[in-house]
Amino acid sequence: MLNYIFFKNPxxxxxxxxxxxxxxxxxxxxxxxxxxxxxxLCIPYQEPAELDGELFLLIYNxxxxxxxxxxxxxxIEMNKTFAILKHLKDLRMxxxxxxxxxxxxxxxxxxxxxxxxxxxxxxxxxxxxxFPEQYRETFESAETLTxxxxxxxxxxxxxxNEKYEGMA
Numbered sequence: 001m002l003n004y005i006f007f008k009n010p011x012x013x014x015x016x017x018x019x020x021x022x023x024x025x026x027x028x029x030x031x032x033x034x035x036x037x038x039x040x041l042c043i044p045y046q047e048p049a050e051l052d053g054e055l056f057l058l059i060y061n062x063x064x065x066x067x068x069x070x071x072x073x074x075x076i077e078m079n080k081t082f083a084i085l086k087h088l089k090d091l092r093m094x095x096x097x098x099x100x101x102x103x104x105x106x107x108x109x110x111x112x113x114x115x116x117x118x119x120x121x122x123x124x125x126x127x128x129x130x131f132p133e134q135y136r137e138t139f140e141s142a143e144t145l146t147x148x149x150x151x152x153x154x155x156x157x158x159x160x161n162e163k164y165e166g167m168a
Contacts, residue, residue: 087139131153
């Protein structure tokens with residue numbers, strides 16, 4: 001029977017590794033696929049479309065997962081520290097693109113002498129700069145990877161081109 005087999009990543013401390021196999025854990029340890037002293041957790045394989053949403057996220061982002069009990073795991077769960085760091089990194093990358101959009105919009109309005117619009121654009125840029133500290137506590141409240149993934153600050157979903165279109 002095919003299984004998802006989670007085990008302690010021997011290279012990245014604190015992270016899990018994953019293999020999908022029809023072999024037993026003992027066979028995989030004997031073949032040195034899994035370190036002999038590593039705790040493991042087997043979950044019966046399911047097609048991705050059949051997986052529970054949270055389990056899907058943890059399987060396909062296994063570097064953000066951890067065992068509920070390091071010595072004798074019974075389930076995998078979100079490693080909140082790693083998940084928040086990745087979420088912040090992803091949002092920071094998105095912020096770069098949004099800042100470029102706001103810079104292009106600013107350049108258009110420089111020639112119009114519309115200081116009010118330029119001030120508003122600067123407020124949006126400052127909100128983007130400030131977001132990590134403003135939302136850290138919110139991100140800390142996430143109980144699951146699904147919760148965290150859905151926590152996208154409103155400043156990231158605004159269509160800034162539409163917001164400033166035709167204000168000149």
